[in-house]
Amino acid sequence: MSTKTQTKRKVGVLGATGSVGQRFILLLANHPNFELAKLGASSRSAGKPYKKAVEWKQTSLMPSQAADLVVTECKPEEFADCDVVFSGLDAEYAGAIEKAFVEFGLVVVSNAKNYRRELDVPLVVPTANSDHLDIVAEKVRLAKAKGEKRPGYIVCISNCSTAGLVAPLKPLVDKFGPLEILTTTTMQAISGAGFSPGFPGIDILDNVVPFISGEEEKIEWEAKKILGHLKNDKTTVLNDDSMKVSAQCNRVAVSDGHTECVALKFAKRPAPSVEEVKKCLRDYVCEATQLGCASAPKQAIHVLEEQNRPQPRLDRERDGGFGVSVGRIREDPVLDFKFVVLSHNTIIGAAGSGVLIAELLDAKKLL
Amino acid sequence: MSTKTQTKRKVGVLGATGSVGQRFILLLANHPNFELAKLGASSRSAGKPYKKAVEWKQTSLMPSQAADLVVTECKPEEFADCDVVFSGLDAEYAGAIEKAFVEFGLVVVSNAKNYRRELDVPLVVPTANSDHLDIVAEKVRLAKAKGEKRPGYIVCISNCSTAGLVAPLKPLVDKFGPLEILTTTTMQAISGAGFSPGFPGIDILDNVVPFISGEEEKIEWEAKKILGHLKNDKTTVLNDDSMKVSAQCNRVAVSDGHTECVALKFAKRPAPSVEEVKKCLRDYVCEATQLGCASAPKQAIHVLEEQNRPQPRLDRERDGGFGVSVGRIREDPVLDFKFVVLSHNTIIGAAGSGVLIAELLDAKKLL
């Protein structure tokens, strides 16, 4: 215990007062490997103790570790002694700031969308495609081979609705080969919309909003990258562009937890049976679990047999929000299979993935 | 005005105290063509004035026309002078009772599922496939040709989620030919679950339930019948079994209004353009509107151009709940098109369809 404490890695959070930033802080406050050392926010907040700068809106109380930290501006010098910096910045600011941090030599794990499409930037759902971190491993190896110190780099967290979708697909693709067709209709929680002001109550009470700006494009693109493979030299991702993906995204009156109705067709014939699909998901052990990462779910994919599950209120907290639930796996009259996926959009779909990615980087000695 | 009043047709409602029955009563209370004459319910309610027998749970007040009607048991003799009887009975009772009514010579318009799959029973969404009422017309013609009086018969209202789905599909199929593939993911209102006890609050608050018993099968089967054609002799329906249909059904925290994310592929190549699809829907005038039926929507299909519509809270009341809204019509990366449909589940999806069917039967002189 004491040794661990001695070797805790210092971490920082950018956009610390926002919705994603608050979640990072909750997850990092009592973390066995990480020590919350720096909180960055806008110049309006800088200089204030965090508890004065933030409007705390989490269901858990503000961690004492964060309350008295003085907020700084999002400048790399301020975060120089951080082993990893988590970014919950809005896309508007993330581009320039994250670039500056990487150039300064820092490791950034970002929830922003700005660099997700860069093919040399890993876009990672940590319970699914942690192998894409090999891009980083290769960068670090090359630097060390040249006698240089570990370079700055960025790893991107995927979009929330993409994360839940691909989590159970990765083991299936690994076992049964690529998908030819993938469709999903999402019913997404409002916490994903942040808060300032967040999603208006009058728009969601007794209502469904069948549109989320940019969301369908993100799913359709990101799924191809995350389910893609690395080029042989491990420098870039080769997207799975042969897969056709169609997403329809809806906002529903749920606080946390994205539900998705998925259907898919494998490229290879004959397709596996329902039982083979279930077995594959049940047997799947993700790398983070194998490596003993602190936040790794005991079970990455929970296969539910009850006919009316998963449900966000009942299943979103499985394995601390890092476990994804899959239910109603059955044959589809049109494609091969259809099923329902539920994932916690602010844990495995955002801040939680960021923390687990950092744990993976640490376990792989890439920090 | 006065002449109309003189010729109002007497109507009855079976299952009058239930959720669907209450809706029938609301729609019939001040109807220009129909006079609420008989209310049938269980023996527990029989003999009481309606206002004592019912727990009224509608957002409109109980119509005075119904309040003092004495409830009778569901026996055909009691309804002998009714020109049409609307059935809101539970499936458990509907089978035997509706059969007895038809054998007695009565016209039954039923919301129950029991006879929907009989191929000589029209299954009708009145703004879509009113031509299926030709089966009834043929029966009546044959009886009259033999010098017999108008026979008893039954017309079935479709399942609520099927109604909204096929409403915009029928004009498309009529113009562009049959569908090869049809998929829908529904987000259904809780009013569809009735009330005794209805859908539990704790199951729907901050939640989605990704399962509705029997619903997916109903959609997958009923769509094929409603989009099918009549046999040449007009005695039965030929289901469109070449169409593959896949439905995924969810219950969401909405009081009224089913939202569906639909995708489809036409059998013929090349498929029409998005603009052709929109024009077809905009130009569509249903037969009920052409015949001037009292409840017929001014516009059967509303094509919305706003990117975040239709929404249940904002759009379910269009044309008194008889108009169906379609939005976000766009190309689909997998099939031809995808779009969002919204329909009022207790109006066009249940009691309202029943009333409009009866208006069609009246206009077609089949009562």
Added chain:
Amino acid sequence: MSTKTQTKRKVGVLGATGSVGQRFILLLANHPNFELAKLGASSRSAGKPYKKAVEWKQTSLMPSQAADLVVTECKPEEFADCDVVFSGLDAEYAGAIEKAFVEFGLVVVSNAKNYRRELDVPLVVPTANSDHLDIVAEKVRLAKAKGEKRPGYIVCISNCSTAGLVAPLKPLVDKFGPLEILTTTTMQAISGAGFSPGFPGIDILDNVVPFISGEEEKIEWEAKKILGHLKNDKTTVLNDDSMKVSAQCNRVAVSDGHTECVALKFAKRPAPSVEEVKKCLRDYVCEATQLGCASAPKQAIHVLEEQNRPQPRLDRERDGGFGVSVGRIREDPVLDFKFVVLSHNTIIGAAGSGVLIAELLDAKKLL
């Protein structure tokens, strides 16, 4: 009919793109006495047709009468030919603009709070204290006596939660004398919070917020004015400062309709009986109804006997939202009585009251 059309009075709406403004437009669009002639909004909207300037968020469609009206800035000259101008302006702007309109000689009916506390400005719940409009009548009389034209003046609509509270109290006070104590705990709808951005969904889903800024103070003050009497010379209101009022205000997950749990003690002993209180409320006919105003409720106060009513979803639309419901009238172990009041916060609690006030002014020949 045609004569009425000829004599329709021209009206304008200030703050036409906002939440209250949209409600004014809905209520005025097909009004028998008023013609929507002018729409005022910020300079950002001015010059655009209304349908381009507004994000329409009502459950009814945008009236065609408003859609193509070109929005103007909120300057009195633009509204010179309006017989009455309804103000849905935010308090931030209402003070200066409304003052300018009155000085220009216009009649302003305002939903803003700015002038509510001026003792020579009537603060009116039109089904309750329409006698306070005598202040205006006296102003007009004096001007005419001097041979001047009708002066500009302002009438204020009360705060939404105050309106529902005092509506049933006014007839009680008129009959049984003043109150010594009045307490209310409100459960208020989110539509009262407007929309830009309105009340955040994440704050109200599965939640209660036990605070509404400034609301308790408004109730505690406004009730004293509305239940007060006019000075003998009819120039000002004498607040009922002998009454002690305590309000506790909460926001709940309801779209429209404020529910209030009220308790009260009359000053005079013995207090009336429960039956006398009910009879007084049932027998009450407000002046607007007596004068035949177009929007006046058939029944200003609905006394409900069901033990679980009133409820917002079931009762808010009574008499088009102009009727207030009172239920569970019973003795209180602490004060004299307790009961539950339900009122439609955007109709009798805001824009609807404004329209009915204007109808009263018209009927009293004060426009």
Added chain:
Amino acid sequence: MSTKTQTKRKVGVLGATGSVGQRFILLLANHPNFELAKLGASSRSAGKPYKKAVEWKQTSLMPSQAADLVVTECKPEEFADCDVVFSGLDAEYAGAIEKAFVEFGLVVVSNAKNYRRELDVPLVVPTANSDHLDIVAEKVRLAKAKGEKRPGYIVCISNCSTAGLVAPLKPLVDKFGPLEILTTTTMQAISGAGFSPGFPGIDILDNVVPFISGEEEKIEWEAKKILGHLKNDKTTVLNDDSMKVSAQCNRVAVSDGHTECVALKFAKRPAPSVEEVKKCLRDYVCEATQLGCASAPKQAIHVLEEQNRPQPRLDRERDGGFGVSVGRIREDPVLDFKFVVLSHNTIIGAAGSGVLIAELLDAKKLL
């Protein structure tokens, strides 16, 4: 650790498949002092493993300790080796069954209302009036003095909305003397209505129901008992009948957590100041905390200073649901003070209180 395990007390749960029973099981499954040994339910469930007998509806997974326990009928012989039996039985069955258990010599901690009004039965909110357990202590002392073994007895858990109300009142009464007047308006969660079928969704979505059968009477009566004192001989409770209590109870769209708007007047003049009230609540350490009970809250009463707190979604989980939050403490224009109380209705308001009562009985050596 090992010693504790050896001395774990065996406990049983009656009504184990119901809503309260499931909560008992969750709280007992990994309890440091108690071992879940027996589950009782109706004869319909008896003989089945618990996982087959129950429809599990909790947000946490079914504990493995319970899943395979075979359910028995609710007969005392079956529970003979239980040191304490928790009853989540419906009132319909609780009366006879609990009586039989006590006569058999068992200790029953009951959530049912049947024996709450017996003056020799302690009605206990464990963070408030644990001193009422002296009635039990006296019974046990007398039996032991006679050389008899520990007699069977019952302790009642209070009604959920009463628990939250009196939790902060007890320290105030202890310090500042009895109350003259107490009023509360509740906004109660639907989980309190159980599930079979529970509260209907259509009745609570976009709605408030201003009535809960029997609830106001329970609060008005139970508060007087809980805030009362023991007779000198410690055999019965002397209710505080000099206090006047008025409750108005509402159901709102909240899953867990009762919010109450409270106002009160102390009997003694001058009343304490707001700051004195806050300090009293902040300084309060309940006996369960002093005794180190496993479930005792670190802080029994949380005094919140934010103007819009407490809120059910944000504050119900404080101290595992055993901490009660009080906010907006301020002077009242009518009585002395008003404030908002939030309590977790299924923890401190039901099963949780039962478990903490048993811990107190254990600590006081009364089992």
